[in-house]
Amino acid sequence: MTVLADTALAADARRERRFFLSLSLPALFIVGLAAILPIVWIIRQSFLTTGGEYTVGNYEKVLSSGLTWSALVTTLELSLGTLAICILLGTPLALALASARPRVANLLMAFVMLPLWTSILVRTYGWLVLLRRDGLINAALTGSGLTAEPLPLVYNFTGTLIGMVHYMLPLFLLPVYAAMRDIDANLIRASASMGATLGQAIRTVILPLSAGGIFSGSIIVFIYTIGFFITPAVLGGGKVNPLSIRIERTLSTFQDWGSASVLGILLLILMALMGVMFLAARRLIAGRKVGTAHA
């Protein structure tokens, strides 16, 4: 009797599990259709000629082109440049926000979030207006006598980098701010009472404890910037050509679907490589923490 009831219950539980599994099917189906199938299609397309025959010619063509390698370098320069500036600007800002009174911090956070809620095209337009030869920034620079000539700030690498940092900074800030908020203020009081200077407290207490947040922020910056398209397309003025721009140009100007697909796969490989490196770095950091705890 109990055995029968048990099997009946188990069958019931299995049926329920199947039902819950089926609830996610519509969402999984559409993700498969509109995200996973397209990626598979890119891989397929990279092995096809325009006539639809199998070939490795696309790979030979793309990998032997100097443009591909300079695009790869530009992609990394933009990505790592953005990351470096985000760390330099974002970490002190997060520290200031975390040390402010909650009310002030919330208000300032709202201002930090404003650009996040502004369309990237609106912001790019804003930067175009600000950075032009006769724009506000150059007017301020020449007006104050800092530079004699207006600087070339837009339609080049500098402009692209400014636009990308502006896009990424709030997204970088969020995890760093969250990590710093969570630091127990008593630890800093303790370090102060034991004679650490402010600089020492920041270096030996605050920064190590917010390393996780800085790390998450860095991954976010990397994932976003590696395929950035709008900013280099508009603020780069045709002179900044990361992989994303090369993909678009290969596709729309040369109608070369095969080569565009190969470039897309390069982008995927680059992402995977950097992902592995980030994971290895995280393990290293975590390992060192355990090491110091034992010492």
Place this chain on the structure above:
Amino acid sequence: MLEAYPDNRLSRILLWSFCALVMAFLMLPTMVVVPLSFSSSNLLEFPPRAYSLRWYETLFGSATWMAALRTSLILGALTAMIAVPLGLLACISINRLGGKAAVAIQGVLLTPSIVPGILLAIGLFFVLAAQHLVGTLFGVLVGHVVLAIPVACVVLLPALARFDWNQVQAARSLGANWARAIGGIIVPQLQISLLSATLMAFLTSLDESVISIFVASGQNSTLPKLMFLSLRDQIDPTIAAISTLWTVIVVAVVLIVTLRQKS
């Protein structure tokens, strides 16, 4: 946090002036666009010498801009209407299954937000081209829905975690079928989170540009696509006017979400 260091006034002043500069950097592009849209001149001078509404007149008189605005709003609404129910069902599934199955489902649903937009865009372009669907609203819509599903889940999963599942079991044992249990018990209790998820999904679609640029065309061009094309060609203050309007719409939606969550 730094109250243990009250007499470090100099470093505090330095830190805060640095912050003021960074904040100014963050605010500047949005701030510069608004006054420019009210300029009376067709030069991009800042601050404008005289103010007028002429760029808004141009904007509202332009069939192209208005069509794009309409397309974007319809697309946003459709995206939210599809992504939120799908997201809710998936979240119930993740919440109930737990363990490895839940992690796997979450992983798949998150793929679209990790893969670079440009790859999704060209991949979707290839798939749609094979079905002769490039340039249709449908093509952009599926792209936006898969981007909006993870956004909806981020809002709905924590809400479901707080939900007392015993209520559903009670309803089921009293004879309610699943549709009634979900529609009559879960949905009403998650009302506020569902509204937030809807608005966030709407915003995700509204803000998306790369898929639109590659997949939308002609009649179905979205506002971001049209703005992108104009930014490449010429930059007159009409774009400042549409930018201002755009930002006002988005900030209004965000305010509704924030205030709803607080109350």
